[in-house]
Amino acid sequence: MAEAAAKEERKADVAMQAETEKIDGFSLVIDALKLNGIKTIYGVPGIPITDLGRMAQTAGIRVISFRHEQNAGNAAAIAGFLTKKPGICLTVSAPGFLNGLTALANATTNCFPMILISGSSEREIVDLQQGDYEEMDQLAVAKPLCKAAFRVLHAADIGIGVARAIRAALSGRPGGVYLDLPGKLLAQVIEAEEGERSLVKVIDPAPAQIPAAAAIGRALDIFKAAKRPLIILGKGAAYAQADDQIRALVEKSGVPFLPMSMAKGLLPDAHPQCAGAARSTVLKDSDVVMLIGARLNWLLSHGKGKSWGEPHSKKFIQVDIEPKEMDSNVEIAAPVVGDIASCVAALVDAMGNAWRAPPADWLSAVNAKKEENIAKMAPRLMKNSEPMDFYGALGALRTIIKQRPDTILVNEGANTLDLARGVIDMYKPRKRLDVGTWGVMGIGMGFAVAAAIETGNRVLAIEGDSAFGFSGMEVETICRYKLPVCIVVFNNNGIYRGTDVNPVGTDMATTVFVKDARYDRIIEAFGGIGANVITPDELTRAVNEALDSGRPTLINAVIDPAAGSESGRIGNLNPKSAVSKNRKP
Ligand SMILES: Cc1ncc(C[n+]2csc(CCOP(=O)(O)OP(=O)(O)O)c2C)c(N)n1
Ligand SMILES: [Mg+2]
Numbered sequence: 001m002a003e004a005a006a007k008e009e010r011k012a013d014v015a016m017q018a019e020t021e022k023i024d025g026f027s028l029v030i031d032a033l034k035l036n037g038i039k040t041i042y043g044v045p046g047i048p049i050t051d052l053g054r055m056a057q058t059a060g061i062r063v064i065s066f067r068h069e070q071n072a073g074n075a076a077a078i079a080g081f082l083t084k085k086p087g088i089c090l091t092v093s094a095p096g097f098l099n100g101l102t103a104l105a106n107a108t109t110n111c112f113p114m115i116l117i118s119g120s121s122e123r124e125i126v127d128l129q130q131g132d133y134e135e136m137d138q139l140a141v142a143k144p145l146c147k148a149a150f151r152v153l154h155a156a157d158i159g160i161g162v163a164r165a166i167r168a169a170l171s172g173r174p175g176g177v178y179l180d181l182p183g184k185l186l187a188q189v190i191e192a193e194e195g196e197r198s199l200v201k202v203i204d205p206a207p208a209q210i211p212a213a214a215a216i217g218r219a220l221d222i223f224k225a226a227k228r229p230l231i232i233l234g235k236g237a238a239y240a241q242a243d244d245q246i247r248a249l250v251e252k253s254g255v256p257f258l259p260m261s262m263a264k265g266l267l268p269d270a271h272p273q274c275a276g277a278a279r280s281t282v283l284k285d286s287d288v289v290m291l292i293g294a295r296l297n298w299l300l301s302h303g304k305g306k307s308w309g310e311p312h313s314k315k316f317i318q319v320d321i322e323p324k325e326m327d328s329n330v331e332i333a334a335p336v337v338g339d340i341a342s343c344v345a346a347l348v349d350a351m352g353n354a355w356r357a358p359p360a361d362w363l364s365a366v367n368a369k370k371e372e373n374i375a376k377m378a379p380r381l382m383k384n385s386e387p388m389d390f391y392g393a394l395g396a397l398r399t400i401i402k403q404r405p406d407t408i409l410v411n412e413g414a415n416t417l418d419l420a421r422g423v424i425d426m427y428k429p430r431k432r433l434d435v436g437t438w439g440v441m442g443i444g445m446g447f448a449v450a451a452a453i454e455t456g457n458r459v460l461a462i463e464g465d466s467a468f469g470f471s472g473m474e475v476e477t478i479c480r481y482k483l484p485v486c487i488v489v490f491n492n493n494g495i496y497r498g499t500d501v502n503p504v505g506t507d508m509a510t511t512v513f514v515k516d517a518r519y520d521r522i523i524e525a526f527g528g529i530g531a532n533v534i535t536p537d538e539l540t541r542a543v544n545e546a547l548d549s550g551r552p553t554l555i556n557a558v559i560d561p562a563a564g565s566e567s568g569r570i571g572n573l574n575p576k577s578a579v580s581k582n583r584k585p
Contacts, residue, residue: 023195025155025186026052029117030059032162033088035201040064040079040453042072042446043090044099047133048119048183053090064453064481066446067473069096073103073116074446074471077176078433079454080113081239084206086169086177087450091118093134093183098141103446104176105145110436111236113174115165116142120182123153139180147175155188156198163200170205173322174239209321211338216346219290219317219334224355226288226315228362229255230275232300235262235436236293236320242341243429246292248348254357256282256366260294261434265405265426276422277377278369284309285365290317293340296329297437298573303330319343381423384536389563390415393490394423396536397462400543401425404458407547408433408451412444413464414568416490420462439570442470444487449474452483458547459485465513466495472522475554479526484550486543489519490559496568498561516558523554534558 029052033041040062045053057063066072069091076087087107091100097118107114118138125132142149148168152161161179169177223229231253237246247267250257256275259266267274275282283300284307296303296316303316315333318326319340326335336343357363381395397420401407405427411420411434426432433447441464448461468489478485492498493515500509520530529551531542539557546553567574 021192022189023155023192025158025181025188026055028155028158028190028195028199029162029181029186030056030061031196032159032199034059034061035199036162036166037085038088041088041090042066042075042079042450043088044069044072044092044096046092046096048186049090049092049117049181052119052186062453063090064449064477066449066477068471069099070102070442071446071449071471071474071477073100073114074106074443075450075453076116077103077107077110077112077114078443078447079450080107080169080174081110081235081433082430082451082454084113084170084239084241086113086115086166089114089116091116093118093120093138094136095134097136097138101142101145101178102442104142104178106176106436106438106440106443108146108176109438111174111239112176113169114176115169115179116146116176117179117181119186120151120180122184123182139178142178142180145176146178147173149178149180151180151182152185153182155185155190156194158185159199163202166202167205171207172209173320173325174206206339208342209338211319211336211343211346213346215334215336215338216343216350219319219336220347220350222288222315222317222334223253223255223290226255227359228285228287229253229290229358230282230286230288231255231257231290231292232260232294233257233263233266233292234260234294236295237340238263238266238293238430240293240340241429242344245341245344245348249292249344249351252348252351252355254355254363255290256358256363258282260299261421262430262432262436263294264421264432266429268427269425270427275366275370277373278366280307281369282366283307286314288315288317290319292319292344295320295325295437299437319347377423386535387558387560388534388536388539389560390419390490391423392536393539393557393559394420396540397460397488397543398424400540400547401460402427404547405431407431407458407460408455410434410444410447410451410459410461411463412441412467413462413490414466414496414570415492415564416462416464416467416568418568418570441467444468445471445474445478448485448487449477449481449483452478452485453481457484458550459483460543460547461485461487463487463489464495465489465491465493465517465519468519472519475523475528475552476526478552479523479528483552484547485552486546487523487554488539488543488557489554491517491519491556492559492564493517493561496566497564515561518556520554520556523552526552528552528554531555532558 076089079087317334380391494512
């Protein structure tokens with residue numbers, strides 16, 4: 001008897017030893033991510049990646065579980081923007097992958113480094129289209145929508161696959177990368193030693209790209225000769241985390257600067273050189289424009305047309321890491337290609353110590369316009385009316401951000417977005433996160449979750465009632481992880497306005513929602529704090545309480561349903577036809 005027991009024990013020992021010498025795909029993926037400093041994964045569990053998430057959690061990676069992959073993807077994308085490390089989103093196959101893909105495409109458009117890792121079904125069955133569980137050729141679908149896409153088929157290639165994904169996401173212009181992991185790969189077992197040796201730590205994933213001296217010289221010759229110069233800072237400049245160099249360039253040059261939405265706060269909006277309040281004047285009247293990490297896309301009217309004044313009246317200097325960005329819309333007189341920190345440092349260096357400030361008449365013209373616009377706005381922001389209009393509500397939130405400049409502001413909607421962008425001054429870099437290049441609705445709760453997790457700061461999410469609906473279920477996620485997020489829903493009963501009527505009276509108008517809805521009650525279902533406010537004073541009180549306590553809070557801010565305008569500030573982009581006009585209500 002004793003002998004048999006001993007034999008069994010020996011057999012178990014041998015089996016265990018053999019097992020410790022093996023490693024599976026699950027562990028290799030986790031080890032590869034950990035080796036490269038990945039600390040957080042955002043995702044939704046399910047076949048075939050449930051165990052991957054569990055094991056990652058056990059291995060010390062934080063795994064934040066969402067209610068919908070698009071929100072997990074948006075969280076990963078903004079984590080990438082905030083940290084300069086690729087944000088990781090983990091999803092199941094076909095439908096989960098597709099849900100995450102919108103966020104991946106959006107990340108790529110916005111130049112946020114992100115990796116979407118999706119499990120996938122049996123290759124042999126998928127490729128023969130034999131109808132596998134969640135069958136889809138995900139690699140092919142992802143490819144045109146992101147910066148790079150890879151699939152790993154052998155466990156021994158996991159290290160290289162993860163390394164390629166990280167380098168592709170971070171190097172040059174950052175963007176979204178897709179990494180396809182078939183379920184079978186995760187279960188594959190190889191020798192542990194071989195596995196560990198196959199892992200790759202990515203050295204210098206975003207190497208400095210030094211601009212050519214001639215490019216710096218050319219740019220400064222033009223900049224120096226300018227009579228009405230302007231600097232435009234884009235979110236690429238915010239991403240670069242070259243805050244000191246950028247401030248040095250702006251202040252040494254004495255040139256007015258205009259921050260794009262997510263570059264607000266790179267230098268404070270209250271900085272004497274900030275021309276945010278004189279936007280149309282500086283765009284129209286400037287003669288030399290230096291773009292730093294900003295693209296001449298639709299957000300800047302492609303660098304031409306009425307808002308840019310006389311045709312061919314200005315010269316552009318463009319600082320960007322992507323050479324193909326140059327001349328994309330108009331001629332760039334001085335392309336400066338390189339990473340922003342290196343380019344701006346080189347510019348500052350070459351400016352020397354005797355740089356002359358721009359002509360005084362330009363600076364005084366900009367300042368006069370700025371003061372005029374600020375004075376015009378001031379009384380609108382102080383209105384304590386009932387129900388609130390956008391300005392009254394935003395005036396209250398503006399003061400709160402001034403008092404609490406470390407708060408991260410998440411913002412989406414139409415009027416709620418456009419007006420908040422103009423009204424709320426930012427004081428610190430990377431504190432304003434919004435809809436970005438595509439103007440996409442649905443980033444709100446994903447961004448809020450990741451902002452809280454990655455920075456530990458308080459988050460204030462200012463959401464149109466429509467915008468909020470795109471990711472609203474993540475209120476449960478915010479409550480579950482007890483995140484210090486205060487959501488303010490600007491409730492004007494609909495999209496743009498809550499007053500539209502359908503003249504034929506069948507269904508309601510397409511832009512209106514249930515009247516007088518109480519969004520605050522949604523968060524109460526999950527143990528968060530809800531508040532319903534109708535005046536700016538009440539709003540101030542409720543937001544301050546939320547930011548003091550750090551408890552998940554949703555404030556339903558009742559906004560006059562008639563206060564908004566069609567499409568916020570971009571109504572001009574709606575197609576108009578002379579024929580369809582008389583069919584419109
Ligand atoms: C994914 C996506 N779908 C649809 C739109 C079109 N869209 C632009 S703004 C908006 C909602 C605006 O309403 P709301 O958020 O309530 O803001 P308000 O103007 O009422 O303040 C919609 C649906 C979009 N930008 N993105
Ligand atoms: Mg609305």
